[in-house]
Amino acid sequence: MTNEESLTASNDNTKSNTKNNTNSNKDENTEWQLAEMVDAIAAEIDRAEDTLSLKSYARGKSMAIKQLKLDIEVKLRRTSDGKILFRTTDPGENSATVIKLDFAQVLESQLQGVRKQLDQPISTRPLATLPGITEAEIKQLNGIGIYSVNDLEGYTQTAAMVAELSRKTGIADSRIRIWRQLPFLSEVKPAKGLPGSQVVIEGDNFGDRDPNAAVLFQGQPAQILEWSKSRLIVTMPEVTGSGVLFVVIDGQTTNLLSWEAISVDLRVRNITIIPDQPSAGELITIEADLINQGNSSSDAFEVQWTVDNKPQPIQSHGPLQPNQRSQDSSIRRQLTLEAGSHTIRFTADPNHKHLDLNRANSTFTRQIEVKGLNQLTIADFREINTLDPLVNINYPSADINYGPGDVLSLVFRGLGRLDPKRGAFVPDIATRWWLSENKDKNTRLISF
Structure with missing residues (x-):
């Protein structure tokens, strides 16, 4: 192979590697939420602070991150459930959206009590050594900058920090406490x-x-x-x-x-009376308005009526569901009363056999006014001597005595009438009367 061929092959390999790296970066460039990005950056800053704190402690010098500013060019979209998702632009890609983040230095006073003290032992164990931890949980912890047991200890110094770590990672609070050997609760029996x-x-x-x-x-x-x-x-x-x-x-x-905390609250709200203005001897229906105002069902219980401070026989009542109004037959009663004022009382669970949230509202008292009967005397035949001036009159000179009369003849006294057959005056309703004429016989007098 010539030098020129070698150079060409090398350039092709470089381009191929660059292209492969670009494609790989694109595959890893997934969408994220702003809170996730801030958490990840904050975790990196916190790890850097830990490193600088150790160096400061070892060298006797103060080292700290003063400030960190980031400008991130992103693409964004809104999901159907309302979430805003961001994606960092790929190389060669442009966007008009830029997120500007400015992480100022965290004051030391803000970290006191929540960060692990420098003189405490440092664990270099990896997260994989924690009991029962899974690869998915390790990845979740890595996502917020926790890579070792020491990091985990630093992030879980208080109960609030443990709860926040659980919220951010989705790992159960109790799981984190198991790894940290902190006291934790797993279950309460019963839950209510x-x-x-x-x-x-x-x-x-x-x-x-x-x-x-x-x-x-x-x-x-x-x-x-x-x-x-x-x-x-x-x-x-x-x-x-x-x-x-x-x-x-x-x-x-x-x-x-x-x-x-479940509770039963048996409340008697009212007592209704039918009829509302009863008379003596009339059949009266009384009914209690009973409801369970608690947040749990009651067991079967007892109820009792009291009339004029005389307790009536105790009756059984079935269970009541939360906010259920009673329709049980024991809340109704029929009775007759004499004329006068009477006191009616209804009590739920009179012997306090069940837990009740408010005993004071488990009884209700009402007054009933019963009217006397209106009586009409239509006949009373007792003799009277002086009441009727028309009948009870003695005429000594005429030797006439028209008394005594009676109450019936006094109440129903009326006038005389002509007998249509005889044409003479006869008594109508009056029990006693007589007819007389004056001396000239031109006037007739009817006397009663």
Whole structure:
């Protein structure tokens, strides 16, 4: 081969290698989100800071990155789910979009308490030595600048840093804590419970019981009944609703687990009365408005009516679902009452056999006013001597006595009428009357 042929072959190989490298770079130039880019750059800066800190510690000199500015020419697109994706332009490609990033120096005071101290031992072990770690997890950690066990320790100095690392990598918080040999929670049994019930918390690395340890449900301390390296048994505090639980051991906070405090709240809202203005002896229907306002189903329970402070027989009531209004027959009752004021009371779970969120609203009291009957006396034949001035009159001079009369004749007194057959006056409704004429016989008088 001549020198010219050799040179031509060399140039062809160079072009081929350049083309292959360009194609390879294009294959690796994938889309990314801005947060991912910032995380990766921040991780690189943090690693550089660690290196400079070690050199400063060894040489007795202060070394730090003062500032880093990057201008990145990118292409961007918006996905159907609203995400903005960026891609760095390939060699020879132009774009009007440029991202300008300016990473100023992080003050040392901002790093205190969250970065690993320089006098702590440094682990040079690779991530692959961590128990049970997978290649995918190693790649996820590498993506934010964690390449060794020492890097992992530096990024997990506090519970908040562990949670943030879990969020960025998608690796479970408990997995990271296993690698770091930190206390962690894996499961709570049951995941829902009533206040005051026992709860089992499983995890690991709890160690010996710390006298200052605390198990917190929604920020409220629980009573610790049993403690082992991987299992806790506690009594749930009086909390309600959904929230989280965690454990504080040797001043370190574990990861969080979701928790829901279930509760039953049997509330009697009203008592209706039909008819609303009853009369004495009338059949009355009373009905209680009962609902479960809690967030969990109740068991079967008892109810009781009380009438004028006299307890009625206790009745059984079926379970109520959350926010379910009762239609049970035990909430209705029929009775008759005498005239006057009466007190009616309805109580759910009168003997407090079940846990209830608010005992005060489990009973309701109402007053009932019962009217007396309207009576009409249509006949009363008791004798009266002085009430009727028309009938109970004595005429001593005429030897006439028209009394005594009775109440019926007094109430229904009327006028006389002509008998159509005889043409003479006869009594109509009045019980006693008489007919007289004056001396001239030109006037007739009807007397009652």
